[in-house]
Amino acid sequence: MLNFDKLSLNIPDTTKPRVVIIGGGFGGINLAKKLSGKHFQVVMFDKQNYHGFWPLLYQVATAGLEPDAIAEPLRKMFGSDDYEDFHFRLVRVTGIYHATNTVATLIGDLQYDYLVIATGTKPNFFGNEQIQRYSFPLKHIPDALNLRSQLLQCFEQASMTKDQEIRHSLLNFVIVGGGPTGVELAGALAEMRTHILPTDYPGLDFSKMNIYLIEGLDRVLPPMDPKSSEKTHRYLEKLGIVVKLSTLVESYDGLTVMLKGGEQIKAHTLIWAAGVSGALVDGLPAESVERGRILVNPFSQVIGFNNIFAIGDIAFMKTEKYPRGHPGVAQPAMQQGKLLAKNLRRLIKGEKLEPFEYLDKGSLAIIGRNRAVADLPGNLHLSGFFAWIIWLFVHIMYLVGFRNKLVVISNWMYRFFTFERGTRLIIRPFVRKGDKSARDFFKKYNPDS
Structure with a gap:
């Protein structure tokens, strides 16, 4: 040691x-x-x-x-x-x-x-310790790997239970926060539901897999232009995502999402993208x-x-x-x-300092294949395929390292033609005696997450 x-x-x-x-x-x-x-x-x-x-x-x-x-x-x-x-x-x-x-x-x-x-x-969990304990944040690589394992374990468990209520809860995924992280994650899950999961789990009916996107304000992508928000909302609905606006999460105990107003959603997975x-x-x-x-x-x-x-x-x-x-x-x-x-x-x-002036190069968000929105300088707003191409180019450009650029480009090209996602590995740490769940174990040994 x-x-x-x-x-x-x-x-x-x-x-x-x-x-x-x-x-x-x-x-x-x-x-x-x-x-x-x-x-x-x-x-x-x-x-x-x-x-x-x-x-x-x-x-x-x-x-x-x-x-x-x-x-x-x-x-x-x-x-x-x-x-x-x-x-x-x-x-x-x-x-x-x-x-x-x-x-x-x-x-x-x-x-x-x-x-x-x-x-x-x-x-930022806004002081709600219960949500902090049981939800899945997405800020660092350990968070992402833990969430990946959680998603895949839910599908595995759903394929092994005959209890319809438990299966329904395992196939409900709640994303809290309608900013870029929430929107892009919802779109990626929806594409997995359509193109990947039915092949991996032929015994499951993925028409009963629900993806909820919950936003406290009156539109998704609040930082972006209202036109882009409206277009994104339509994209999400076309993908079969349940969008709930002007809605707040009151509590979550690991099994039930309680919304303010009394509505409940049974779900084993709540992903927290609501604020920092x-x-x-x-x-x-x-x-x-x-x-x-x-x-x-x-x-x-x-x-x-x-x-x-x-x-x-x-x-x-x-x-x-x-x-x-x-x-x-x-x-x-x-x-x-x-x-x-x-x-x-x-x-x-001893020279005079230069004040900072932010050069806004625009905002982008992707909602799946050929679906994206872009707010560009000059009050230019794009959506669809051209915004998607811009999103791809910008993200490749700002990746650090030639190898990373090459790996990401090759992965995206492969997925474009095959819809395949090749890293469906469950690598979550095992649960030690005394830990109530894999989620508790992860939080215990990754206290910053």
Whole structure:
């Protein structure tokens, strides 16, 4: 067993300004890539050793892709001579001591000259502990693999029971949240129901498999244009998905979904895609945090500090155009990371900093084969096949690593002609004595999920 007392961060001393980045997401990696090792020592902390392309996480959950197709090891990304003074440590950050410019981790502390918080978000269950315990979030690769196993185990169990009520419950899938994750997951499940599952389970009647998409607001894809929302709603209904708008989930005990108003849905699987909150780090004063995110100025500086920054989903930058902060998608994080690298160079030279201006490149969502919606610059709204092609191109372009691009393209081409999903593997951890279910076991050993 590993003795943490024998570990240390083991970061070499330096005469260069030290930039500590917490988080290896879109913001963190774009910042680190643009910071030259000649001018800074860059140290990145993350509790996972890879950068993941989370927009495709639902495809891992629905057996369309393997996890290594959407993830790239951080050490591989920064292993060349171009990053001569870059240091990655697989460790959890436990706090910030801004009075001494120190970051605390599980295996030691490290002083910084500049600190960048790029920790992203975590699922927001709005204080409902029962839903948190029994639902399936979809934020990280372990979540996706666990959900994939859950889906497949439900089909296996449904094929082995003669009890119609239990079978019906096993074949009910409830997705809470009508944003891109919920919509795309619902579409993928519907395609599995039509093209894959009847062949795998010939003894089951999949006309009785129900997919519910529940959204608290009055339309799906609330961040997108109403035209795109309406088109998406029609696509979902054509796929046989039951869409419930202006509906809230009150509770879930692992077997029954209770909706506000009294309606009940018997289901062994509830997938939580209803919201996120900032993955905050302890140590910042209360006045630097608002609505679960870190308040920053137009230069990404945390309010009240000159040498602490926040970028990406964790950052709350209020502007006239975005009074509630920028959209929680990859583009703001990437753009903020690149600009912050320039501003850190300006800062050490005593030059004026450049304020951040978000360049909105549009929004996309896919609802199955040949079905997608796109809100593009210039008030251009597309749907159908052309929006689907744009979605494919954009997601391939932003994948990290040539191998990942090649793997995803080949998988998509194979699925386009065959409808096949080749990764239908159940790899959920076994249940130990004392754990009530595989779900409880997963939550116990993956507490951040």
